[in-house]
Amino acid sequence: MDNRELCKKTTKKKQEIFDTPGSGRSEDRQNGHPIHRVLSFVRRSGRLDARLQRAWDTYSSEYLLDINAGEGSLDVREGFSFDGEYVRKVWGNANPLIVEIGSGQGENVVAAAEANPGMNFLALEVYDPGVAHTLLLAGKKGLGNLRVAQVNAPELFKVMADGVAAEVWTFFPDPWPKKKHHKRRIVQPELAGQVRRSLADGGVWRIATDIEDYALHVHEVMDGLDGWENVGGITVSLPVEHVGKGNADLAEGMPHADFAESSRFDGRVLTNFEKKGLVAGRVIHDFTYRKA
Known part of the structure; x- marks a missing residue:
């Protein structure tokens, strides 16, 4: 299924949204029918506890970018452009910009921003609790080089100017383990094109x-794309067929092939999420793709 295929199923309280650029709007219409593009997340109501609500109220004006199409929207407002002039206006300098897609609770991007004051950082996250926790961490440390945007990442990359970012990070994205949901994974050729341009x-x-299986997916999407170079220097063996939730145990008996990956990125802190994966016995796969 092409990653632009439209899904016509919708409900009032819960909207499934998948992995390519889209609006998340429940009222989009085409030929009289509701339209939903494929995105990489399911929009949930994220209620904030008292601590996170205070963090939002205290720090959102300083750290949260006002670029959304409207209240509750994950779209970027019409006519907005994320270019060098905007970076200089918001961050107050022209330092290199690093963008993290899916910053979660903000542990990694906040640590990176604190350790690299000469770099600018932008955290992209859609869920209210994650955004609020990132604001809380950044505010406590008084970071001036970090901003947060609560938008659908592919939407923002569509309006990013050429060459505005030094690096893009996507650490531990939602794996969408069921095979029928693999099309919802965030790493897709269209987003790769937008990232490369930016x-x-x-x-x-x-x-x-x-x-x-997500590692195999990344290789399938990225290794053959023009304009990208896989600069990994470590050889790993992966199945050459996909498995999904319920039959992952079959992977070991499938034919394998060698792929190039990277050593662990020193700039990624060991988050609680990664620790849980290691405790569960999972192997961490790191990739570095350079704009060629």
Whole structure:
């Protein structure tokens, strides 16, 4: 199924949204029928506890970018452009920009911003609790080089100017383990094209996953794309067929092939999420793709 295929199923309280650029709007219409593009997440109501609500109220004006189409929307507002002028206006300098897609609770991007004051950082996250926790961490540390955007990442990359980012990070994206849901995975050729365009010459897209089948997916999408170079220097063996939830145990007996991956990225802190994967016995796969 092409990653632009439209899904016509919708409900009032829960909307399934998948992995390519889209709006998440429940009222989009075409030929009189509701339209939903494929995105990489399911929009949930994320209620904030008192602590996170205070963090939102206290720090959102300082850290949360006002670029959305409207309240509750994950679209970027019409006419907005994320270019060098905007970066200089918001961050107050022209330092290199690193964009993290799916920053989760903000552990990694906040640690990176604190450790690299000469770099600018942008955290992209859709879920309210994750956004609020990132605001809380950034605010406590008084970071001036970090901003947060609560938008659908492919939507933002569509309006990013050429060469505006030095690096893009996507660490432990939702694996969508069922085979019928693999099309919802965030790493897709269309997004790869937008990321490549937004990167400066020699810029890199760093990806990490602890799911073997997602590692195979990344190789299938990225290794054959023009304009990207896999600069990994480690050889790993992976199945050459996909498995999904319920039959992952079959992977070991499938034919395998060698793929190039990277050593662990030093700039990625060991988050609680990664620790849980290691405790569960999962292998971490790191990728570094350079704009060629």
